[in-house]
Amino acid sequence: MDFVDFLVRRSDDMLELGLGHAGVVGLSVLLATVLGVSLGVASYQRERAREAVLAVTGAFLTIPSFALFILLLGPLGLGTAPVVVALTMYGLMPVVRNTITGLREVDPAVVESAQGMGLSRRQRLLRIELPLAWPVIITGVRVSTLVLLGIAAIGAIVNGPGYGELIFTGLARVGTPVAVDLVLAGTLGVIVLAVLFDLLFYAVRRLTTSEGIR
C-alpha cells in the first residue's frame, strides 16, 4: 500500500519522466529505423556488405551501456544528446537484420516479374520489395524499441531524461525505505511504456501492411 501512496504522491513526476523517456526512445528508434533500413537496403544484395554491416551493428550491442554513455560524455556533454546517440547505435542491429531478412525473403519470381514489366531498380525497391518486407522490418523496429526502453534508463547517469532518474536516486539511497519505492516506480514506468509502445506497433503494423500479405 505504501508503494501505491508513493506513486500517487509522485504522479506528476511519473508522467513527466515518462514523457521524457518515451521521447528519447522514440527519437532514437526513428533514427535507428532510418539508418538501419538504409544500411539494409544498401547491403542486402551483396554477401560481403551484408556480413560487414551485421558484424558492426552487432558489435555495438556488445558495448556495455554504462561505458558507452560515459565515453560519449567527452564529445557530446551531458543531457539528451549522448543518450540519443548511444540508443541509436544499440537500436540499429535488430532493424538492419530484419530489413536484410525481409528483403531477401521476397519471392524472386515477384522481383523478376517486376523487372520484366519494366520497373526500374528504384521502383522495384519502393513499390514491391520494401512493401513486401515491411512486416518483417517493423518487427525489427519493435524489438529495437523494447531493448532501448530498458537501456534508456541507464542514460540517467549522463543526465538523460526518463525513469532512470528514479532508479539512480534509489541507488543513492540504498538502505532507506524509499529506495525500493523509487527503483520499483522507475521499473514499473518502463514496463508500462513497453506495453504502450507494443500496442502502438500492433496498430501501426496493421494499418501499414497490405491486406494481401496479412
Added chain:
Amino acid sequence: MTSPSVDSTSSDRVMIHLDQLSKRFPGQHDNAVDELTMDVREGEIVVLVGPSGCGKTTTMKMINRIIEPTSGRIVLDGEDVTRTDPDQLRRRIGYVIQQVGLFPHLTVGDNIATVPTLLGWSRDRTRERVDELLSMVNMPPESFRDRYPKQLSGGQQQRIGVARALGGDPAVMLMDEPFGAIDPITRDRLQNEFLRLQSEVRKTIVFVTHDIDEAIKMGDRIAILQEGSRIAQYDTPEQILTHPANEFVASFIGRGASLKRLNLSRVADIELSPWPTVGVDASPEEALQALRATHHSAVLVLDESGRPRRWVGAEDVRHAGGRPLDQVGLPPEPVVEPEVTLSDALNELLTARYSVTIVVNRQGAFQGVVDIDQITDAVRTMRRTAVSRARAGLDENP
C-alpha cells in the same frame, strides 16, 4: 487456334530478329546460347522447345534483356534494342513466367494496372483497360478486381499473369513455361483459352516449354533447340512431325508422331458426318421408321432447341412401353465442341457405345458426328499436304 497454315495467321513482317546472339555466363567455358540467329514474324506464336539446359529460357530472357547478351544484336520491329534503356524496352514486351509472380500486396486490378501506370496512362483509361483484360481472361471484373492474389486458385493466378502481361497492349509477349506449374486439366483449359485469346489479340509471342506436346498445340512454328540454343529444326508443327530434320528432332518428338499430328487439327476443320435424328416428341413408329431408313443401330433424340437428349435403338423403342423417347435408351455421350482437337475426339469415340463422337455448337445444338473414318482421312490428308509441301520446297531449291 493453331492453324497449320502459318502464312494465313501471320504477316511476313519480322517482329523479332535475333542476330548471332550469344551468352556466356561468368565462369563457364561454353556459351549457353551460341550465335543464335532467328526471326519471329508478326502475329505468330513461336515455341522454343528443347531438353533442359539447352538455353531456351536464356534465349527468351535475352529478348527483354533480363539476361544481357554477351554478343550479337536484338532487333525489335526494325529497331536495334540491344543497347537501349532496358526498362523502356520491357514496358513494350509482355512477360509471363511459370511462377506467375503476381504482386501479393496489390489487388488483382492494381497488378494488371502495373504497366499502364508506368506508361503514364490516365486513371480512367487504366481502369477501363483493367476491366477489359479481366473480361478477356474470363474473370468478371466486378468480382475479381479488388481481390488479392492469395484469394485466387493457381489457374486464376496464371490468367491474371497473362492479363497483366497484356496490360500495356504490347506487340510482343514472352512466355516462359506459363502453364508448367498447373494441373493437367486446368492446363488444357488455359491453353485453349489462351489460343482463343490470341486469335483476337494477335500478339507476336515467344513461348518456352520443354513439353513437345504443348509446343505442337501452341506453336505456329516450333524451334527445336539443342545445347547452346542451336536450332535443330525451325518449322511448322506438322513439318516437324512429318519430316523431322535429323535424329535429334526425331528422338525428341518421340514415338507416336502420327498420333501427335491429331493435335494439329480441330473438329471444326473437318467435315462432320450426318446421323439420323428424331425430335423428342416423335412417336415410336416415327423412331422405328428413322431407324429402318439407316444402317446405324440407333437414332439421336434431340430436344426442341436441337440439343442431343438420348441415344435410342430399335430395342429401346420396342420396350419403351409408352414412355417418351427421352426416357429410354442411353445418355447422349460423348459430346464435344468444335474447338477440341481430333486427338481429343478420337479419344472420346474409342470408348463410345456407337463409336462416334457427337459434335455440338456453343449453344449445345447438334451439328453432326465424328467417326474413325473421318479421323483416318484427316491423317491421310495431313500427310499428303506435308509431303507435297516438302516436295515444293525441294523443287524451289534443287
